[in-house]
Amino acid sequence: MNIGEKDIFHVHTYRCGHAENVSDEEYVKRAIAIGATGIWFTDHAPFPGDPFGNRMKYSELDEYIETLSELKKKYQGKLDIHIGLETEYFPSFDDAGYYKELKARENFDMLLLGEHMAETEPGEYTFSWDKDKLNAEEYIALGNAQIQGINSGYFDAVAHPDRIFRRQKTWSEDMDAMAEQIIACACKMNIPIEINEASKNQNNHFRKEFWDKAGAAQIIHGVDAHTLDELRVL
Template sequence: MIDLHVHTWRCRHAEGTPDEYVRAAAARGVSTLAFTEHLPLAPEIAMTVPGAERYAMPLDEFGRYLDEVAAAAELGKALGVEVLSGIEIDAVPAGLRHARELCTGRRFDVVLGSVHFIDGWAFDDPARRDRYAEWDADALWERYFSDVVRAARTADVDVMAHVDLVKKFGVWPEGPTRDLYRSLARDLADAGVAVEVNTAGLRKPCAEIYPGQDLLVELSRAGVPATIGSDAHRPAEVGAGAAEAVAALKGAGYRSVVVFRDRRPEEVGIDEL
């Protein structure tokens, strides 16, 4: 099994060290594990988003995080776990130049792109849920998907993470979603990015994988590659929902997933996981 999306204590809203994650992966049969800590936020974001200090690792810890992942890779060799070095960037316009500056000259196996902020609102923070009342649900979903597409087109990322994160707290559009899903799938295919089947949604109020099955079907039809991530925020969540992820992928028509090494996708048959 692969798990290409986990976080450590350094992001300030998770727990566990890289070594603890590697040991958990070995115990759960996860053969390939990617650390994808939240990149330090751009000052333009940190200064305008309330609570930003809880959303990503501080800038002065970036180098230490990379050193810890490198050390964890050595432990992984001893335990039979391939450890990949990754990062998750908040791919909103205010953070793109900052992300390029921090990542230039550094080696990663996989770079995730995500959208956690809409006009300075950290919409997936439970402490900020009250602001959903300010939005019409259909308009919110359209705006969020528009931001996801812009991120895929403008950020240097390999995978778009949790592409329907906007549903986290169970806020759904009133109208039909088929056209919205088809448009998103076409745009992501054009952008040349992969998506992840992120099982964290199973542990959230929406109680389903990101992306939902109808959207995953459209992504499959559009030819968008997929990978798998638990989005673990504690070692006990490594590999969580793996069986559900595989079932969702097969049900959507996928027969393979991709694993990124040195930012190059390598196809792996689902039955080989």
């Protein structure tokens, strides 16, 4: 995966249900207008049966890839359009071959690991935990899942690896140890980790303590745009 200096990385579309309701072509036109050389679409991936919210429907996946492929042809020479998806790593779906299937799709460029929730036992997810358990243990479950995801070999980059600590107000030695494991794993698998610009606008989502340790890793920058105005050449 080769992100150009003037590429815009990590862009969502209206299909996820929590982004601006504009066409994909509007993002392409805006990216060109602000001087980008490439754009990386990574909308939230669906899962068969649509068991989770905040993402496109499984039935929209073909259309998503097709629409972006057509734009890729139409804007060739003006903007490099890359087609990807941002998704959590869930072991049950790995066992069922889902990530392998996604990676094998035609006209599909990359999978971005974004661990917003974790599957802790088959069919059991952190979103059903109560608040106390989430506050105490969510980062451990998300961190371990992130490491499993990196090790699975399906992912081309890790989105906001430090966001797993969002519920922790103060930094601890245990968080240090988790951060070190994640960074070492990304280095070992040779995949980049993302400094997420949108994280900087939310309390405790961007963690300097994490990035202070990340010197040996490949670091990329993502805008995590959910609106046209969030597109930026960094």
